[in-house]
């Protein structure tokens with residue numbers, strides 16, 4: 272709208288600006304997907320601002336690979352406004368970017384294997400393409416990812432006297448309290464398949480749409496998973512809906528200096544900063560479920576090999592199997608990974624790392640922004 276007069280666009284102009292053919296726009300009109308609802312002074316059909324908004328949503332979903340019928344359901348959903356569509360599209364695009372990065376890494380590994388004359392199995396080859404992030408990287412997870420008892424004690428204490436516990440984004444079952452009645456939720460088939468025999472029952476679902484009645488658990492927990500959710504706030508509200516108590520372990524990237532707190536991101540892998548752009552901050556997450564925030568220190572010999580776990584054991588990051596069990600290394604892409612590892616290797620052998628990080632040697636635990644949210 273300019274000066275109260277709505278700007279109308281002809282079909283030709285819309286096609287030109289949107290980079291689609293006039294024929295496509297006519298087709299969308301014919302099937303009732305995007306109808307140019309206005310008329311120009313000369314009587315030609317024209318697109319109003321609302322029509323254009325709808326068209327941009329349709330085109331964005333189309334580029335993500337949705338079918339026209341699915342798109343019609345999405346854009347016609349009265350519960351989803353333009354902002355909700357933008358948020359959803361953003362999440363889908365990030366997921367697509369992460370999946371592409373995971374696929375590039377997997378292809379690099381495949382190329383390396385072939386150059387050494389090794390043929391991967393058909394199953395491994397299939398897993399590389401078209402998979403979700405954890406479908407691509409999940410099989411490397413159990414090598415270094417185990418329950419860290421000192422952090423688990425904090426989570427279990429925060430669960431209070433809950434008898435029934437829902438573990439969302441449960442992965443292979445780490446941190447599930449052994450003395451309570453646990454139900455797990457995990458969207459990745461690869462992760463579900465790696466749950467040990469005798470682990471709690473696991474449902475294939477996502478945090479954002481939990482298939483449970485309101486208040487059906489005493490507590491819900493989510494450990495090291497919220498940063499993967501398409502819509503973290505919607506997911507946390509779901510946890511809140513189905514449980515009386517919510518316990519979340521995640522990290523805080525809200526203060527300006529967080530990237531500099533950990534030497535690995537500060538000196539070798541600043542690309543981690545790009546991964547959190549546009550993601551909700553820990554305060555927003557906490558507010559969405561009325562949670563209090565508690566810092567969690569990482570012991571120097573942490574048993575769970577998450578990204579920050581080896582802060583006092585830098586050589587660990589040179590190990591391929593350590594990196595493959597942490598999604599960040601795949602998400603930053605192979606170039607950044609190679610550069611970071613080469614830089615660290617060089618600084619370790621020259622003594623530069625030790626020089627720069629002299630103050631860490633005497634620390635038994637470090638504050639690197641990990642937080643427990645308890646509601």
Ligand SMILES: C[S@@+](CC[C@H](N)C(=O)[O-])C[C@H]1O[C@@H](n2cnc3c(N)ncnc32)[C@H](O)[C@@H]1O
Nearest residue numbers: 405440441442445459462477478494496499500
């Ligand atoms: C870093 S792993 C953590 C697994 C487990 N909680 C642990 O601490 O070992 C993250 C998990 O979140 C899962 N995940 C990704 N998107 C999810 C979503 N929207 N809802 C629930 N879980 C999700 C992944 O499949 C993966 O298993």
